[in-house]
Structure formats: C-alpha cells, structure tokens
Amino acid sequence: xxxxxxxxxxxxxxxxxxxxxxxxxxxxxxxxxxxxxxxxxxxxxxxxxxxxxxxxxxxxxxxxxxxxxxxxxxxxxxxxxxxxxxxxxxxxxxxxxxxxxxxxxxxxxx
Amino acid sequence: xxxxxxxxxxxxxxxxxxxxxxxxxxxxxxxxxxxxxxxxxxxxxxxxxxxxxxxxxxxxxxxxxxxxxxxxxxxxxxxxxxxxxxxxxxxxxxxxxxxxxxxxxxxxxxxxx
Numbered sequence: 198x199x200x201x202x203x204x205x206x207x208x209x210x211x212x213x214x215x216x217x218x219x220x221x222x223x224x225x226x227x228x229x230x231x232x233x234x235x236x237x238x239x240x241x242x243x244x245x246x247x248x249x250x251x252x253x254x255x256x257x258x259x260x261x262x263x264x265x266x267x268x269x270x271x272x273x274x275x276x277x278x279x280x281x282x283x284x285x286x287x288x289x290x291x292x293x294x295x296x297x298x299x300x301x302x303x304x305x306x307x
Numbered sequence: 308x309x310x311x312x313x314x315x316x317x318x319x320x321x322x323x324x325x326x327x328x329x330x331x332x333x334x335x336x337x338x339x340x341x342x343x344x345x346x347x348x349x350x351x352x353x354x355x356x357x358x359x360x361x362x363x364x365x366x367x368x369x370x371x372x373x374x375x376x377x378x379x380x381x382x383x384x385x386x387x388x389x390x391x392x393x394x395x396x397x398x399x400x401x402x403x404x405x406x407x408x409x410x411x412x413x414x415x416x417x418x419x420x
Contacts, residue, residue: 293406
C-alpha cells in the first residue's frame with residue numbers, strides 16, 4: 198500500500214520561530230490533507246491540498262504532486278500551535294480511505 | 308451546524324463486555340468513516356459507510372468488530388468481548404461526497420480494564 202512519511206518526528210520551537218514540516222508519499226494521490234491534533238485530542242482539518250499552494254493566516258501548505266511531497270509552513274509560531282500535525286493522503290482511484298502519516302509532534306515554548 | 312458528534316467522549320469497559328460507539332455526521336453528509344488511533348500512533352482507517360451500506364471494511368478486524376449506518380439514526384461502531392488491546396481513541400469522520408471535505412469528530416476514548 199501507499200506509504201506516508203513525515204519529518205521531523207519531533208520539533209521544539211521557541212515562540213515566534215518559523216518551521217517547515219514535510220510529508221512524503223509513495224504513490225500518486227487524489228487527496229492530501231493536513232490535520233492538527235491539539236493536546237486535548239481534537240483533530241482539526243487545516244488544508245485540503247492535493248496540489249498547489251494555500252495559505253490560511255500564519256499557516257501555508259504546498260504540495261508538489263509530481264514529486265510526491267507536501268510541506269506545511271508555520272510562521273511566527275505560538276504556544277497554541279503545539280500538538281501533533283498529521284498528513285493524510287487518499288490514493289488515486291481509491292476514495293474514502295485516508296492513509297495517515299505518523300505525525301510530527303510540535304512543542305512551542307513561551 | 309454542530310459538526311460531527313461522537314458519544315460518549317470516554318468509555319470504560321471491562322474485558323469481555325461490549326462497547327458501542329456512536330457517530331452523528333454533519334448535516335448533509337451521507338458518507339461516514341471510522342478510524343482508530345492507538346497511543347503514540349497515527350490514525351488507521353477501519354471502515355467506510357454510506358446509508359445502509361458498507362463500502363469498504365478493509366481496515367476492520369475480522370472478529371468482534373462491526374459497523375452500521377442505518378437509514379435513521381447515527382452510525383454505530385460495535386466491539387464485542389473487548390480486550391485490553393482495543394483501548395484506543397476511535398474517530399469518526401463524515402463527508403458530503405466520497406473522498407472530499409472530511410470533517411472529524413472529537414473521538415471516543417475507549418479504555419478496557
């Protein structure tokens with residue numbers, strides 16, 4: 198099956214710093230989403246981004262589908278950004294089944 | 308719009324009991340998905356349902372687990388004769404069309420003692 202690898206596995210930042218999280222996937226996809234799981238376990242959909250670039254406030258994401266990777270940028274990080282960031286993909290022609298990476302655990306220190 | 312509602316938020320069961328997890332999708336969403344998250348791991352797909360139909364159950368354990376999404380009422384994930392290894396967070400998601408616009412619920416955290 199399709200493999201989804203996220204890096205780095207863990208990241209510690211000082212408040213105000215910028216960061217880039219990466220997601221590599223092993224096959225062509227028709228859906229890629231980034232999620233944030235906060236320390237209370239809630240899963241928040243950040244971006245639906247099978248290709249191209251999107252921005253939402255301090256967050257932006259870019260997916261280069263032909264090279265099978267996606268990047269999530271966090272600028273001017275805040276303590277509320279702490280949690281686990283998941284990338285999830287849906288294989289082309291295989292709807293309804295998201296494959297999640299193992300996540301990047303982010304800790305933002307004040 | 309209340310979003311995807313899951314209940315209960317926390318469920319404790321003794322080994323051998325049954326666990327029933329409920330999921331009400333967002334209004335207008337007819338596609339429901341269940342995922343399981345073991346401690347310190349990512350989410351794993353379990354099953355994809357539409358009203359009264361199981362579309363893909365390739366992630367469901369062959370025994371003790373079942374899911375339904377009846378014509379009326381919430382989707383139910385049922386685990387019979389629970390064991391300690393079933394302890395996990397179970398998330399439900401819904402979407403208006405297949406493969407697009409997933410919204411996740413807050414999850415049910417099952418603890419088997």
